[in-house]
Amino acid sequence: MPLVSSTSLLEAARAGGYGIGAFNVHTLEMLQAVVDAAEETGSPLILQSTVGTVKHLGPDYIAAAATVAANRSRVPIALHLDHCTDFATIVQCIRAGYTSVMIDASMLPFEDNVRLTKQVVEVARAAGVNVEAELGKVGGVEDDIVVAEHEALMADPQECAEFVERTGVHTLAPAIGTAHGIYKGEPKIDFDRIRRIADLVPLPLVLHGGSGIPEEQVKRCVSLGMAKMNIATEIRIVFSDAIKAVFADNPQENDPRKYMIPAKKAVKEAAIEKMRMVGCIGKAGDLR
Numbered sequence: 346m347p348l349v350s351s352t353s354l355l356e357a358a359r360a361g362g363y364g365i366g367a368f369n370v371h372t373l374e375m376l377q378a379v380v381d382a383a384e385e386t387g388s389p390l391i392l393q394s395t396v397g398t399v400k401h402l403g404p405d406y407i408a409a410a411a412t413v414a415a416n417r418s419r420v421p422i423a424l425h426l427d428h429c430t431d432f433a434t435i436v437q438c439i440r441a442g443y444t445s446v447m448i449d450a451s452m453l454p455f456e457d458n459v460r461l462t463k464q465v466v467e468v469a470r471a472a473g474v475n476v477e478a479e480l481g482k483v484g485g486v487e488d489d490i491v492v493a494e495h496e497a498l499m500a501d502p503q504e505c506a507e508f509v510e511r512t513g514v515h516t517l518a519p520a521i522g523t524a525h526g527i528y529k530g531e532p533k534i535d536f537d538r539i540r541r542i543a544d545l546v547p548l549p550l551v552l553h554g555g556s557g558i559p560e561e562q563v564k565r566c567v568s569l570g571m572a573k574m575n576i577a578t579e580i581r582i583v584f585s586d587a588i589k590a591v592f593a594d595n596p597q598e599n600d601p602r603k604y605m606i607p608a609k610k611a612v613k614e615a616a617i618e619k620m621r622m623v624g625c626i627g628k629a630g631d632l633r
């Protein structure tokens with residue numbers, strides 16, 4: 346089937362009490378690996394790229410690869426632009442075929458965040474594209490956006506409700522204590538805050554910084570209404586580790602297939618594990 350908007354996938358997930366894995370991919374092999382994972386397990390899938398990857402590969406290349414994957418697939422697949430602070434890049438990605446975008450204006454004052462997010466919603470709505478926005482600040486590093494963990498600000502539930510009402514976004518990423526990258530200790534997730542936000546905001550909520558959150562905490566987040574879990578760092582690590590292992594055994598290896606095949610397998614296995622954790626296995630049929 347063609348690429349779908351992530352709105353319908355995520356609304357079905359929130360209504361059904363499960364989450365959907367959204368995987369940041371950087372190469373064709375990573376993209377194919379998470380698509381294989383979704384196919385094999387009958388899971389709906391969100392492919393994501395950061396702005397850095399869009400600049401590195403080109404939005405048209407990424408959208409073309411995702412479109413081929415979706416057309417060949419029997420599970421619904423959406424293509425999402427992760428953490429974009431810039432209106433022009435969002436328009437460029439929508440034109441290239443992305444079916445979902447994140448406008449991250451969370452570093453701006455509330456009123457400016459509302460204004461910029463609303464502009465993106467207007468452009469996206471005409472194209473049937475999902476819009477995700479962020480309130481508060483998720484700690485850690487995402488591409489070149491750095492937020493010191495101690496400075497990470499949690500989202501205010503009342504502000505979330507007002508923000509959603511005024512902007513018309515389809516999905517909201519409220520900062521609730523998770524961080525990008527790999528956690529040094531246990532993440533300190535504010536579950537009560539998620540519950541209060543979910544009570545006021547009926548939309549699918551998005552969990553950023555999904556790498557390394559213990560399973561029990563992931564499940565609790567999902568049960569509270571977090572319908573999308575972003576996974577970036579963890580699949581990068583298994584992909585790179587598999588390649589390093591090949592070169593450790595055979596430093597002279599020069600056939601990319603020899604190291605990409607084990608790297609793909611590692612990403613596929615890690616993706617299936619995350620899909621199991623958020624409960625989306627077998628849910629591909631929800632939309633048909």
Ligand SMILES: [Zn+2]
Nearest residue numbers: 487553554575
């Ligand atoms: Zn994020």
